[in-house]
Each structure stands twice: as structure tokens, then as C-alpha cells.
Amino acid sequence: xxEILLEHASVEFSIxxxxxxxxxxxxxxxxxxxxxxxxxxxxxxxxxxxDINLHLTEGTRLALVGHNGAGKSTMLRLLSGVYEPSAxxxxxxxxxxxxxxxxxxxxxxxxxxxxxxxxxxFLGMSVAQAKAxxxxxxxxxxxxxYLDLPMRTYSAGMAMRLGFGVSTAIHPDxxxxxxMISVGDARFASKAKAxxxxxxxxxxxxxxxxxxxDTLRQYCDRAIWLEEGRIIMxxxxxxxxxxxxxxx
Amino acid sequence: xxKNAYFHLAxxxxxxxxxxxxxxxxxxxxDTKQRYSRSKLGQFWITLSMLIFIxxxxxxxxxxFHQTLKVFLPYVACNYVIWSWMSASIIDSTTTFVQAQGYxxxxxxxxxxxVLRTLVRNFIxxxxxxxxxxxxxxxxxxxxxxxxxxxxxxxxFILACSFFxxxxxxxxxxxxxxxxxxxxxMLQVFMFVTPIMxxxxxxxxxxxxxxxxNPFAAILHMVTQPLQGIVPSLWEYSLASGTFLVLMVLGLxxxxxxxxxxxxxx
Numbered sequence: 326x327x328e329i330l331l332e333h334a335s336v337e338f339s340i341x342x343x344x345x346x347x348x349x350x351x352x353x354x355x356x357x358x359x360x361x362x363x364x365x366x367x368x369x370x371x372x373x374x375x376d377i378n379l380h381l382t383e384g385t386r387l388a389l390v391g392h393n394g395a396g397k398s399t400m401l402r403l404l405s406g407v408y409e410p411s412a413x414x415x416x417x418x419x420x421x422x423x424x425x426x427x428x429x430x431x432x433x434x435x436x437x438x439x440x441x442x443x444x445x446x447f448l449g450m451s452v453a454q455a456k457a458x459x460x461x462x463x464x465x466x467x468x469x470x471y472l473d474l475p476m477r478t479y480s481a482g483m484a485m486r487l488g489f490g491v492s493t494a495i496h497p498d499x500x501x502x503x504x505m506i507s508v509g510d511a512r513f514a515s516k517a518k519a520x521x522x523x524x525x526x527x528x529x530x531x532x533x534x535x536x537x538x539d540t541l542r543q544y545c546d547r548a549i550w551l552e553e554g555r556i557i558m559x560x561x562x563x564x565x566x567x568x569x570x571x572x573x
Numbered sequence: 574x575x576k577n578a579y580f581h582l583a584x585x586x587x588x589x590x591x592x593x594x595x596x597x598x599x600x601x602x603x604d605t606k607q608r609y610s611r612s613k614l615g616q617f618w619i620t621l622s623m624l625i626f627i628x629x630x631x632x633x634x635x636x637x638f639h640q641t642l643k644v645f646l647p648y649v650a651c652n653y654v655i656w657s658w659m660s661a662s663i664i665d666s667t668t669t670f671v672q673a674q675g676y677x678x679x680x681x682x683x684x685x686x687x688v689l690r691t692l693v694r695n696f697i698x699x700x701x702x703x704x705x706x707x708x709x710x711x712x713x714x715x716x717x718x719x720x721x722x723x724x725x726x727x728x729x730f731i732l733a734c735s736f737f738x739x740x741x742x743x744x745x746x747x748x749x750x751x752x753x754x755x756x757x758x759m760l761q762v763f764m765f766v767t768p769i770m771x772x773x774x775x776x777x778x779x780x781x782x783x784x785x786x787n788p789f790a791a792i793l794h795m796v797t798q799p800l801q802g803i804v805p806s807l808w809e810y811s812l813a814s815g816t817f818l819v820l821m822v823l824g825l826x827x828x829x830x831x832x833x834x835x836x837x838x839x
Contacts, residue, residue, distance in 0.1 A: 406681030434610040
């Protein structure tokens with residue numbers, strides 16, 4: 326059963342070392358979540374997400390729309406279980422994979438081979454499963470002899486190939502993405518895209534945050550529009566895009 | 574959220590954390606490799622410098638406290654190796670979650686994994702340093718007694734204490750970034766009031782209480798006394814167990830209460 330259910334979920338950050346803001350700053354504010362005060366007016370509180378109600382079920386292809394700081398990334402992290410809501414509740418059923426940072430967990434001093442294992446274990450595999458994965462990724466990433474060199478010797482593109490290869494080798498129930506990923510040169514990019522599509526097709530729930538309407542149209546059918554950490558519209562993709570861009 | 578829900582989630586985190594033991598192990602080994610990457614002796618540099626320190630302290634203090642070197646050197650070696658492990662574990666736990674913020678902010682892997690990683694890293698380090706003890710025993714022809722098997726549960730005991738203290742210290746130090754300095758300063762004090770580099774017999778009667786009621790001494794002795802052919806006293810076992818219970822309650826409480834807040838504080 327793959328499901329995400331958010332009920333009155335909020336994400337609030339207390340900023341302990343920030344000065345309280347001035348009215349002038351308030352008036353000039355155009356981006357970001359709502360900034361409020363703590364109970365005793367002694368600290369600054371950022372309401373990154375406020376009172377979110379959302380129900381995603383098997384087959385959902387959801388787009389997150391909103392300008393910078395509207396709460397899209399925070400939303401992705403709430404959906405991935407990184408943030409447990411500071412108020413309300415979040416129920417997440419299913420194995421989540423967030424393709425937010427493909428190289429997370431990789432260690433520049435260790436070899437490519439060791440990093441494949443490390444990254445795969447991070448994604449929830451056992452060490453034995455991870456080891457079995459190495460040949461397939463070695464072939465996909467086309468790194469050849471570099472696989473036995475420390476990762477610090479890799480170019481950025483090579484490191485991306487490896488990170489992408491491992492991250493897409495598993496088939497999670499829920500996929501979260503911040504903008505569409507593209508890796509490598511033209512030939513590799515098309516190969517990578519095919520692999521990514523294969524992974525996305527198998528996922529029960531897909532959530533993409535993007536500023537590109539074309540990307541969203543390609544993968545999503547439903548959208549939510551976030552502003553100042555609130556959902557101000559939830560509906561079919563085209564309707565939301567029209568409203569968001571019409572006023573935006 | 575209800576009280577028992579916090580507790581339930583914390584226990585789930587600990588359970589899942591232990592199930593992802595392989596990840597904690599890989600991270601711990603990776604940390605060790607990274608710290609000494611491209612150095613020939615690697616972790617053994619620490620062992621070497623510790624060996625020199627132990628010999629120097631052992632020789633000087635044996636004169637200072639009128640001890641026979643053949644007995645005193647193994648004494649210092651055992652104490653110092655195990656104390657270093659305990660104190661390094663405590664100091665490391667102050668940065669457990671802060672150091673892992675890159676991971677914690679990106680995925681929802683159980684927080685316990687990072688606690689275990691800290692334990693693994695320090696255990697590896699202790700394992701290297703431990704070589705000093707048989708080395709010193711060999712050179713001083715120190716007898717080895719059957720009590721040495723009692724040191725094994727002692728190791729497990731210290732690991733368990735480290736686990737729970739890491740839970741609470743890790744959480745508190747993530748919220749209050751001044752605490753790590755205080756912890757370090759306090760450990761220095763404890764190092765001097767715990768019989769590590771001086772013999773208990775050098776204290777006069779009235780001062781013995783600082784050893785008798787010192788939880789660090791009791792926990793230290795769980796390993797060091799069996800290594801030297803002494804069975805720790807019943808009192809020391811009780812004091813150590815009592816300390817463990819306090820650490821466990823504190824650790825579970827702080828972790829249960831603030832586990833979900835860790836990521837917000839990073």
C-alpha cells in the first residue's frame with residue numbers, strides 16, 4: 326500500500342540567533358515563507374509550511390508549483406519524512422527515494438566501487454545486495470578503470486554518473502524530485518533519461534517540484550500551488566498552471 | 574502528539590537503526606579511513622603517540638608515587654587506553670548529529686544509525702590502541718589471570734553506556750552549541766579525579782571518596798581491573814550499573830522527546 330496523508334501538517338523553524346525583523350523588511354518581503362514570532366515574542370519563527378492537508382494515493386503524479394521560497398523543497402522534505410511536522414500529522418506508507426542530492430553519502434576518499442556500496446546501503450539495501458549491484462552500475466556508468474580510483478579523482482560529470490547510476494538502480498514506491506535531473510553528455514543523457522523513466526514508471530507516487538511547465542506537463546497530471554507555505558490551489562495540472570502563471 | 578507516541582517512535586528509530594547496522598559500520602570505517610587517508614601508519618599514529626605518552630607518564634609517575642615500574646606501567650597502560658576510549662566517545666557524541674547534518678537533512682534514515690557510527694568509529698580507534706596493553710604486559714612480564722574474561726562484558730558495558738550517553742549528549746549538543754565546550758572542560762577535570770595516572774593507594778583515607786563515588790572510575794574498572802587480575806568489587810558493579818540505568822533513562826527520555834526536533838535544529 327503506497328500512500329501519503331498529511332493532516333494539518335506544519336513545519337516551523339525557530340531561529341534562535343536572529344534579530345526580530347523590522348516593519349520595513351516586512352514590507353519589502355516578496356519571497357519566502359511567513360515569518361512570525363514565538364509565543365513570548367522572544368524568537369523568530371519561520372512558518373515554512375502551514376496547515377497542509379494532502380492525500381496522495383497509488384498512481385498520483387503530482388507537481389509542486391510556486392516561486393522561490395514558497396515551500397516546495399520543504400514540502401519535498403516533509404513528504405520524504407526528513408521533517409516530521411512540528412504540528413499536525415504525516416503518514417507516509419511506502420519506501421521513499423528522494424532524488425534531491427544524488428551524491429549524498431559518497432566519500433571522496435573512497436573508490437568508486439566502495440562508494441556504490443555506501444550509497445546503495447544509504448538507499449536502504451543490505452551490504453550484500455549492494456555488492457551484487459556493483460557490476461550493473463559499473464557497466465551503466467561506463468567509468469571503467471576509474472571505478473577503482475578514489476572519487477576525488479573524478480570530474481563532476483563522472484561523479485554524477487555514478488551517483489545517478491546507484492540512485493536509479495533501486496525501485497522505490499515514492500519518488501521525490503526537485504527539478505528534472507539531467508546528467509552527462511548528449512549520448513549518456515538519453516541513456517540516463519530512459520533509465521530514469523523506467524524507474525519513474527514503476528513508482529506508485531511521483532512528486533516533482535519545478536519551475537518548468539513543460540517538464541511538469543510531461544510527467545504530472547495533478548498540481549498543488551504553494552505560496553508562503555500554504556497550499557492555495559490543488560487540482561488538475563493545467564488549471565493550476567494557468568492560475569499560477571496568470572497571477573504570478 | 575501523545576507522550577507514548579514519542580516514546581514509540583524513538584524505540585522504532587532505535588530498532589530500525591540497529592537493523593541498518595551495516596550502514597553504521599560502513600560510515601564508521603569510512604570516517605577512520607578518511608581521517609588518516611594517505612598516511613602510512615594511519616590510525617596507528619595515535620597508538621604510537623599514546624604508547625610514548627604511557628611510557629613517559631608511567632616512568633615519571635612511578636618515581637613520583639614510589640611505585641615499582643613493572644606493576645605501575647601496565648596499570649597506566651590499561652587505564653589510559655580505556656579512559657581515552659571513554660572520553661573520546663563522549664567528546665564525539667557532542668557532534669554526532671551536527672556532523673551528520675548532510676545526511677539528516679536529506680533522508681529520513683534513523684538517527685540511531687549516526688549514534689552507532691560514533692560508537693563504531695571509537696571502537697575501531699580503541700581496538701588499535703589496545704595493542705599497547707599486551708605489548709606492555711609482554712615487556713614487563715605482567716601475569717595474565719583468568720579474570721581477563723570478565724573484561725569482555727566490561728567492554729559491552731562501556732559500549733552500552735556510550736550508546737545511551739550519546740543519545741542524550743548528541744541531542745542536547747545539537748540544540749545548544751555551547752555544551753560541547755563545557756563537556757570537554759568537564760572531562761578534563763574528571764580525568765584528574767579518576768585514578769588513571771595515579772594509584773588509589775596514594776590518596777589518604779578521607780580523600781578515597783572521590784574514587785569510591787566516582788562513576789567514571791567504576792565504569793573504567795569494569796574493564797581495567799579484570800585485565801590486571803582483579804575482580805571489581807560488588808560496590809563498583811552496583812555503582813556502574815546504577816550509572817548505566819541513569820544514562821539509559823536520560824538517553825531514552827531526551828531522545829524520545831526531541832528526536833523529531835534534531836533536524837529542525839541543524
